Amino acid sequence: MSETDERRLAWYRRMLLIRVFEDKVQQLFMSGRIEGTTHLCQGQEAVSVGAIAAMGPQDVQTNTYRGHGEALALGMTPEVAMAELMGRSTGGSKGLGGSMHLIDTARGNIGANAIVGAGLPIAVGAAMAFKLRREPRVALTFVGDGATNIGTFHESLNMAAVWQAPVVFIVVNNLYGEYSPVRMTTPIDDLARRAEPYAMPGVIVDGQDVEAVHAATWEAVARARSGAGPSLLEMKTYRYRGHSRSDPAKYRPDGELEAWKARDPLVVLGTRLADEGLLPLEAQAALEADVTAEVEAAVARAESAPYLSMEEARRHVYAG
Amino acid sequence: MSETDERRLAWYRRMLLIRVFEDKVQQLFMSGRIEGTTHLCQGQEAVSVGAIAAMGPQDVQTNTYRGHGEALALGMTPEVAMAELMGRSTGGSKGLGGSMHLIDTARGNIGANAIVGAGLPIAVGAAMAFKLRREPRVALTFVGDGATNIGTFHESLNMAAVWQAPVVFIVVNNLYGEYSPVRMTTPIDDLARRAEPYAMPGVIVDGQDVEAVHAATWEAVARARSGAGPSLLEMKTYRYRGHSRSDPAKYRPDGELEAWKARDPLVVLGTRLADEGLLPLEAQAALEADVTAEVEAAVARAESAPYLSMEEARRHVYAG
Amino acid sequence: MSTLAELPGRMAADAVVMTYREAVTAAMDDALAADPAVLLLGEDVANEGGVFKTNAGLAEKYGERVINTPICENGFTGVALGMAVMGMRPIVEFMFADFLPSAGDALVNQLPKYRFMSGGQLAVPVTIRAISGGGGRFGTQHSATGESWFMAQPGMRVAAAGTPAAAYELLRAAILADDPVIVHEHKLLYVRKGPVRRGAVAAIGKASIERAGTDVTIVATLLMVERALQAAETLAAEGIDAEVIDLRWVHPLDLETVAASVGRTGRLIVAEEQWHDAGWGATLISRLAMAGVAMAVPPRNVSLPDETLIAYPPLLEDAILPSAERIAAAARASIRA
Amino acid sequence: MSTLAELPGRMAADAVVMTYREAVTAAMDDALAADPAVLLLGEDVANEGGVFKTNAGLAEKYGERVINTPICENGFTGVALGMAVMGMRPIVEFMFADFLPSAGDALVNQLPKYRFMSGGQLAVPVTIRAISGGGGRFGTQHSATGESWFMAQPGMRVAAAGTPAAAYELLRAAILADDPVIVHEHKLLYVRKGPVRRGAVAAIGKASIERAGTDVTIVATLLMVERALQAAETLAAEGIDAEVIDLRWVHPLDLETVAASVGRTGRLIVAEEQWHDAGWGATLISRLAMAGVAMAVPPRNVSLPDETLIAYPPLLEDAILPSAERIAAAARASIRA
Ligand SMILES: Cc1ncc(C[n+]2csc(CCOP(=O)(O)OP(=O)(O)O)c2C)c(N)n1
């Protein structure tokens, strides 16, 4: 099998892992087995996996409260992720962060932020650290459509452009803020246009197609690494679930969800892989069973892990 | 004389008043007769006068610490303005605001802000009050080139566009922030481009020509009043003095100041008025003497006015 | 809303029982009905009754006076200021108090200073509703109360509602005030019920004695009012009679009510869901100390533990947030000191 | 800088006399020289030595490590965080402390919480330099000190420099710390001279006794340290021996040094250029009261007057800012009470 095809198979598996993981998280929160709230990314898996696959081993990214997809795409194990969601000491942040903060420095995940827009300048800063040190590294940042309306979005793109920072802005346009469709809060539909006043490329990408996502991000990352400056990529996608645990998403027009599901990222790539004989439908089903078992095992292990004590937790407020 | 020509003569006089006023202010601060700092607008008079002349009697505007020109263009008397700069109780804000806060609600001047970018959302809010009450009124806001880099700029244009607020954003591009030329902090030269992601007209205007400023602003105001939404106007202009009292503006390239002075707004309109026989050069000199006497008298009266007592000042912290 | 019969204890004749959430909605509803200048704006405020469902029915009833904003706290707070100086009386919802710092400039340099720097030409009748508090398992960036963040700033007033009645009355007072007011609501209190007199308006700067007592004074805000009342029940069983004061306003502070109470009890506990330092509890204790108000024993605080952030694990969060037990323990220690 | 001979009073052998401004520059210069990870960023920091000329020569010496930013406080503070977690040690200049609220989110929700919510994976060695204080006739939006704004927030440390030595040592300590630190400088102090030991690093959380005395303790920060020392001279002529403490850190607070001093003098005055409420003065008084530190008379504060904003007229501004006379008067009243 070609290296490319091996990669495509790995993408399929990773997207499937995210899907199964998020479905499981949903169940755990809805049933109260985990308290609090969570922000799921089913439907957006191609964005997480395709974009992250374009990162080099030394590159980093920041994302948001809706960041489980990126965390898993970067290689955080379902167990470590699940443990974090359960607040256990075996979680990525030892359970102190929670569902909105899957952080994993070793794999380049330097921040999942619960404040809209706050991850952007952090990515610009990381990129500037690389640039100043002459390291050929790139920073990515994932941000929602709604986040493009807050000041830090503008400030970050502006600084990145002035300084020609090696950063890629990935706008995950899933059509909604919390309960607001894009056009209720934003005067344009194509958020790629937001790149224009920064003299920065703004590219619309099919966020349902992991290969398209990968190709576009690859180009933007290469551009950044070469010193040619930042780019903005608008990923057109959709979140299947409501904004957060408590949101049934009744504000969506009839049929919208179904229309997007017809172009589900797993179906888009899965159909190709099946057609090419690389991963027949039965193999896909088997894979799903595999992944489900993996996630169930992760849940079991995570749930049996301890919590930090108060004293241990307090040790992470300061360096010491 | 045609009404138009009368208006043009009035503009000339108003620009001259601002010039003479600012020169006087400069002298008062440099000599220590007024303490503290001031931000002068010599060179930018056409922007203040031309744009403000396009306002209707019920319209309002916000501006900045560099707002003496707008205040005088709106009809604040030199005495009231000077008294404010001197901290006297006869000043527009009873002396409590000072040089950065010439506010004059009766004439539609609802704010001069010392925080970069803070005047923009206020203008959007005023415009939304008008829109909600179905009043055919418009809000303008003056903001510097450097201010287009701060988050509130983006947030304000975005809200204005989404809500189709009757507001006109006037970017006074005088080529510098404090000591930073535009391209040190901004990735583009033409700030009119900043309108693009809001699907809003962005127009480049010759800020040295009061008639051009007036025409462009008139159109934007009419558009806003008609319900067609906000616009951004970029006024290309130049400040002759440094950023503030203490800045000798050594960062400017040789010859730049002189080049701009060749297109001084008083020269641009003055030449036309002289050529057309409306205001011969001798008349211009006589007018300058007049205006100088007016400003000197204003200084004298302002300087003899009392200060508020502490008790009086404290009454303005709350409504009561 | 429930009938009078459901209410435990005394209740004014014209009061009705409703939840804290309903009280918030009712206050806005009544204000919107009374004055066409009143507006409500914020993120998703007009969608599905808002994220915390505090605005149920308002968008349907008041149409364009309930305004969804883009996500831009500093910007839309500035917009409210602009509306206010042009004669409107906007209410601004902050979905989480944690986002108040995002509007830091508007809240520190604009709203409270605008009247002053215009020499009294301009009024800023803006109400900020901050949905605050921990206990939701939301982690360290979504659990703040922020009551004390802007309390030092002259020109601003800051309130915090501990009961449904307070929620209603404080909001009405804030909306009627010609100056900016921040009103804090606690998200864990939304489901609590209590008597509310519709039409009542809180007096600015006036605290409310929620339980009279003679042995120790407990001053609290928000969720801590409820916990202080619970503590008082526990203490009563032990023969300790605690007075519980819902401070209601952290700026201006009702020093008089607190000093009078401490004058009677000789003992003071402040119970707050924030850190001690630079808080209203410290402010109160300092003012009483400077005024030379005599106490039998040193005052005590029940606050978020020093140098600790709100952690995500439920057990840790519960241990960090002041509990009724910690309040009772402090009162007990005060009595036995 | 001057020679040793110019110095009034004692001075360590290795100290040199320099202005407070030179001390700030020297601290950054030495830190930039010592560690290539140190950066300086902010508005116009690389132009003409910065607006307050605190960065003279640094851009020339350190090139691209001194970075002019666009005007966007929240954004560039976030950038500093990103640089820090990737191994740099940025210093961020805030041209006026009044702009700190513009970066409210970065300063409340990001810098101090980032380490914690990553479970200790990430360090945030960011230094914020806030140029603060009134007296410049800059009006109500450009005269804040802001020392207490972020002091309550665990994860953040906050310092304020009252002398050239403090300016140098606190900045060095902040830059070396693996956590975020805000260091306040006072714009009226830039021209003041004093001995500075290059290479010295302040101990985090340690106050400095600037004048030993036995009769009354005056705790001050920033410009108030100078004024407290002036007040002490006046008082000395009257036979009152005041101890003057430059608090240096408002978070963490050096309760120990203050309590020990008050233990000796029995009398406490806090002198601060901010309002009492929610300030470090209130915090200190509250902590001492709760600790039961005995005082001969109630503590007193000399702060910005309640419910008053900084006004533009020079006479009013001077009357609003605490003066040496008011500090002396408070000390006198404390003695005679
Ligand atoms: C500064 C700030 N304001 C408001 C919120 C509350 N909030 C959380 S997510 C969200 C919507 C964000 O929408 P979008 O950027 O499209 O991201 P998505 O949730 O769709 O992934 C809002 C308003 C917040 N977290 N931070």
Ligand SMILES: Cc1ncc(C[n+]2csc(CCOP(=O)(O)OP(=O)(O)O)c2C)c(N)n1
């Ligand atoms: C939020 C904020 N940051 C920084 C400043 C300091 N400052 C005042 S004016 C200015 C430059 C503004 O440049 P521009 O917008 O071009 O206006 P101009 O002064 O040229 O009129 C700066 C940085 C401020 N007042 N507010």
Ligand SMILES: [Mg+2]
């Ligand atoms: Mg979205």
Ligand SMILES: [Mg+2]
């Ligand atoms: Mg400019």
